[in-house]
Amino acid sequence: MLAEPAVMKALGLNAAGAAADDGTGLGAQSCSPSLKGGAPGGCGPLVPVLPNQALRRYAEVMELVPVPGPHGPVLGLNPSGAPSPPHDAADPALAAAIARAIAASTQPVALIRKRLPLIAGWVASQRRAEDERGLPLPPGPADPDRLRIEERREPYAAYFSVHELRLRHRLHRGGWSAPVERAVFVSGDAVVVLPWDPVRDRVLLVDQLRAGPAARGDAQPWVHEPIAGRIDAGESPETTARREAEEEAGITLGRLIPVPAHYPSPGIMAEYVYSFVGIADLPDGIATVSGLDSEGEDIRGTLLAREELTRMTLDGRIVSGPLMILALWLDRMAPRLQAGKG
Structure with a gap:
């Protein structure tokens, strides 16, 4: 399932070159993940990559298994060896952001898989926020470096989830705040x-x-x-x-x-x-x-x-x-x- 170069980069994958020949590499079919969960979307050419833990977790969430190919195992195909059907809503940048969210999550794989549509919706919400309200406008300090999220945890996830943030921010009177911890209910836009x-x-x-x-x-x-x-x-x-x-x-x-x-x-x-x-x-x-x-x-x-x-x-x-x-x-x-x- 490696969706486009953007997803490969999001998962921290490096090109393997001819590594597949010595058994250390994995052929990756370039596909777009389904935004509704389940099977991935439309697929493109094979790209050899070096597997890592993020890729393994991503493949497990998406229920992908390596399928034998002419030059070694291929990830991104159905077990039958056929490419997954195309998905009309494919969006490489969104697919990459979803991949990062999956790799970063500490929740059980089965729960991530079940919540994939909600995770995708939340990731899309974050992208809209960045696109629509990303400038350091009033109110608040004018300096672009005015908020630092040092840690983000997800202690609860069922249908919606709760994120715990550890952050520091610039103060109205000048300088930086001490570390602040806040819990936020996350549901998407x-x-x-x-x-x-x-x-x-x-x-x-x-x-x-x-x-x-x-x-x-x-x-x-x-x-x-x-x-x-x-x-x-x-x-x-x-x-x-x-x-x-x-x-x-x-x-x-x-x-x-x-x-x-x-x-x-x-x-x-x-x-x-x-x-x-x-x-x-x-x-x-x-x-x-x-x-x-x-x-x-x-x-x-x-x-x-x-x-x-x-x-x-x-x-x-x-x-x-x-x-x-x-x-x-x-x-x-x-x-x-x-x-x-x-």
Whole structure:
């Protein structure tokens, strides 16, 4: 599975030259790993490499075994000797980042394999953060060398995970902080979208049982929310918004209008939420009960006049932070959008 030169570099592999002839090398089929887990993606030419521990762990996670070839064993083929099928979402840079995450993880191989789609989604979230917010902008010190993460551990991983960071940072008053330890809940980036029919001036909300309020002992653990979902590796936030609208509410969105993205709780969560208002046709009877059985979802849709959503937000009946943001943003912007000025 060595995916492209970028993945080979990520795993610390060196070219073996003719080493395969003396039994110390391994032929590697250049392939792209599946972003959904399971079989790897499309394959390219053979490259001889010197195996290392990172490669062995990567191969074990991806369930690759060496297959005899004309010039020695080859890694990156199915046991039948056939290349794995191509994967439409292949991305060499993302594949390399996933390989680094697999090699660095101390979790059991079976758990890493099970969580591969989530790991890929988290890695993609880190790449988006670097691309979109990588400059040393205010607030905070202007020096690019202002944060040093000295150690990262993952003491818990099941569906989501917890990372423990040991870090130092520049202080507002000058100099560097003493080492600081922080625990962060890691789930990957998410999308929320509020379907709005500007002609009927109504919105579609969803509600379902939520574990957070239930764990807190809230007597009302069913919460009105916007449509929401995790961004899969290889997806854009816009693609996720459209996919989730179909899965959770059975509706097709037209234009997506970006609303400012945000960190819901930056002190303890790495989640970054991309927000949209989605133009939709919302006639009577379109709200249904839906959701994916495979994910234990029981989601009910509710049609609501936009002004009623604003009233519910202002009088405290809306407790979902992302929905509050969307409701108040839309209350301010709706007249402008309806007039075709936004």
